Amino acid sequence: MATINYYLDKADKKGLSPIHLRINCNGKQIKISTGEKIASIDFDKDIQQVKNSSDKHIEINHYLSYLKDRADELLNKSYKKNYTNKEIKETLNDYINAYKENHSVNILREQISLYGKPFTFVDLFAGAGGFSEGFIQAEHNNKFFDFLVANDINENCELTHVVRYNHQLGLDTEFLCQDITEPDFLDNLISKIKGRKVDVVCGGPPCQSFSLAGKRKKFDKKDDLFSHYLEVIKVLQPKYFVMENVKGILTKEKGKIKELILKEINSILDINEIPKLTEFIKGLKKTNKEDDFLLDCLVKRVEIEQYSEVKGEEAKEVYIKTIEAKFRKLTPEIVDYKTSKTDERISTIRHGFNLLIRNKEWEKLKRDIIREKDYCNIDNDYFVDSFTRFLTELDSNEIILKIEEAFKQLKVSNLHKKTCNDILTALKIYTLNIDDCLNLTKDFCDETQNLELNNIVNDIRLYKIEAPFIANSSDYGVPQNRERVLFIGCRKDQKFISEIPATVKDEEKVSVFEALYDLDFVGNDDEAHTYEVVDITKQYNGTAKKMKSLLKERSINGKPNSSNGKTFSEWSKEGRLNGRFKNASKPFYVKSTEALSNGEKVFDVLHNHKTSKQNDDVIKRLEIILKEGDYKSAQKKLDKCGLSSNKRNYNVLNPEKQSPTVMTIPDDYIHYNTPRALTVREMARLQSFDDSFVFQGKRSTGGNKRKTEVPQFTLVGNAVPPLLARAVATEILKNIK
Structure with missing residues (x-):
């Protein structure tokens, strides 16, 4: 059993003493410099920590604890039983050098300049x-x-x-x-x-x-x-x-x-082209004299698109008030004075205008209600219908439908029906997107005007x-x-x-085995911080030749390239970033923003490669499903063994093919060679993230926390694959x- 501790070397001219890591094992001793210096008065030898009197005590203590853990893991918990002094020093110096490198450069390092x-x-x-x-x-x-x-x-x-x-x-x-x-x-x-x-x-x-x-x-x-x-x-x-x-x-x-x-x-x-369109619409009045009001509304609606948000809201208010003014003028023509002041139908129309004018405020209120509804998990309960009805009522289209129903119930005479219809059409124009407004404009065009409009539309649309x-x-x-x-x-x-x-091409696609085989050295409730050599011949015995044939040399984009290509796993380890980033520092992990501020960084060679702790029954269930090839085929055997599960599905990865869509829950997948779920790093490989891309924060979460937290598995599962x-x-x- 090895013992590991820290000691201070002689102080330099500034009075700072280097902190050294000392390992004693079987009568032999190894000393390694950590790269940190401290005033001897600030170091507590008994508890092996830097005292609070040092400004950097949080960061240094985290680093010393982390380095001691890695040394203990290497010497007392490793699968390998024998190490030379050189191997121990080289392994621990990888962690130490990564730490030193991070502290010897500024955050904004100079990139390699690229011509172009x-x-x-x-x-x-x-x-x-x-x-x-x-x-x-x-x-x-x-x-x-x-x-x-x-x-x-x-x-x-x-x-x-x-x-x-x-x-x-x-x-x-x-x-x-x-x-x-x-x-x-x-x-x-x-x-x-x-x-x-x-x-x-x-x-x-x-x-x-x-x-x-x-x-x-x-x-x-x-x-x-x-x-x-x-x-x-x-x-x-x-x-x-x-x-x-x-x-x-x-x-x-x-x-x-x-x-x-x-x-x-x-x-x-393209706002520069809007005047051309509005002038065209105004010109349609010559051949559509009875539709002056609607054409003016179309012009106002199109002009809203050229304004900033604030001015746009002002223009929307003017738009509704223009329609409201037309209704105010119409009211004495269709009802008497008393009715105009007391009738529910008239009030519905008037108040509908008020609601539309205040649309921005109602939209903000809707956002707040929806946010609170989601926060309170309102779904599949007695509350959800009430919320849905209320939020529906706030929609502009629903308000206009009620105004339309009020007009219908008023039973306006034929003399004033066109005015009523124009008011309703103008309100609908208010809710239309520009594409629908352009289609509506075509209704006022003859064949020649339609051709002219099409040319304008081609010019005015900013995106194809x-x-x-x-x-x-x-x-x-x-x-x-x-x-x-x-x-x-x-x-x-x-x-x-x-x-x-x-x-x-189809026959060239990257297989699951290509992506994951070199990470297949972890067991249940295990975490790896460095790569280990995977011997395909030993692992696969009689099928080793077949499995090795799955490995192909490729360009970054997956195209087979036997002259100077690399395997998918090699690209993942070396990274696919372009030449600008040769000065990039070593990747590291922090558990939170506060930990980053405190300098509590973890510089492992391999990150995010930790398996879940699964009980014996779960492992047996996964073994059966893995042996049967898929969840459905395994159901009878699971029932017989008393290992059935309420889980909707398990996906057994096929090493020779591509994986199904990677989601956010690792337990949905069973490794092709071992009865276990995937690690974050394995899921990241299936997504084509480089190994140097470290997923930060919590590894996973559950329950209602899934609504607000985005742990590592969620980060991976929701991502766009970088190679896509x-x-x-x-x-x-x-x-x-």
Whole structure:
């Protein structure tokens, strides 16, 4: 049994004594410098800690404790029984050097300069940073991306980004930790951009509320986030934007959501071209004299698009007040004075105008109610219908329906019916997106005018998009069949991109075995901090030749490359970042933002490779499922052994194929070779994250905490696979002007 302690060496000229690690084992002694110095008065020899009198006591004590733990693990808990002095020193010096390196450089290290053109990008709903990682990996013809700002609402997303991109890679990337639906979000985002031009915006608005795998809720705070994403696009007007989502969005509401998204994208206008459109609509009055009012409303609705948020809200109020004035003039024509003051139908119409004028305030109230509803977990209970009804009543379309019903009940004479219909049509125009307004304008055009309008529409639409593109991650070197929908908006002055070409053919796809085989040295309730050699011949005995044949040398993007390629696992260990980041520091882990501030960093060679602690029954259940090949086939045997489970599904990984879609719960998957769940690092490999990308904070969480916390498994499962993002970014670099 080895004993491990610290001692102070002789003090230097400044009175500081180096702290040394001393190991005694079988009569032999090893001494290693930790790289830290301390005044002897500040060190407590008995408890082996730096006293509170030192400014750096928290950081140094964390470092000493961490280093002692790694030494103890190496000497007293390792599978290997014999070490030479040299092996022990080399292993521990890896940890020490990583610590020294981190403290000998500034956070913003100088990157290797690249010749060529940098383009900028912003990552919204960034999560762990799958899009971010793919974009900074991408290069084409001396073109590459600079990372301006990332955004998400969760602190652990921010922590993971700050550690990766600021501390480790030395970028000056900003992070905005704020809900995109908040009123001052855009102002804060613009402030973080610092006046720089944004070339590309990417992001995947959270999609749980319309995922095929989850419940479909009304008034989930995540359900309408794509419209807020597009508001950012309207303001920043990047050359390209990419919006990623689950495949289920294409079929939600029988395809209506997809069509709505496309209409909203088509409704983003080039504000410089708006006067051309408004003049055209005004010109239609000559041939549609009886529809002056509606055409004026169309002009006002289109003009709202050119205003800032504040001025836009003022313009909306003027719009409703214009319609209200028309109704006020109509009222004495359709009812007497007494009725106009007391009738429920007239009051409904008047008060409906008031509600519409105060739409911004009602929208804010809706956001707050939805946030509180989600916080209180209102769903599948006696409360949910009441909340749904109330929130529905606040919608502008519902208010207009009630106004329409009030007009219907008034039974207005034919003499005034057109005026009533015009008021209702004008209210509906208020709620239309620009794409629908343009379609309505066509109703007032003859054949020649229609041709002219089509030419104007082509000029006025800022972005070109035909249809969303379905991308399977496995087509881009990711060892996972993860289908995602990409909406790629191309600004009208840029080359059109309709799809992302695959980088690998079907027969070239990366297998699960390629991705994970070299990490297969952990057991149940185990954690590894360094790589260990995996001997395929010993592990697989009679099938070793077949398993070795699965390993292929490839380029970064997964394309087979026998001349100077690397295996997927080698790329994962060495990293796929481009040449700018040769000065990157060693990766490290911290448990929280406070720990980062205190310098409580963990510099392991391998991070996030810890298995869950599973009891004997669970292990037996997994053994049976693994042996049978899938959960369904194993049901009878599980029942017979008394090991059946209420769990909906287990996915047994097939080493020769790609994994199913990686989600956020590790227990959903069974390792192909061992009856256990996957580690964070293994799931990250299936997502194509480099091993140097460390997922920070808690490893997992459960219960109601899942609503607010984003632990490591959630960070991984919700991410865009970096190699898919890299393919998207590369295609943009090929086309961007």
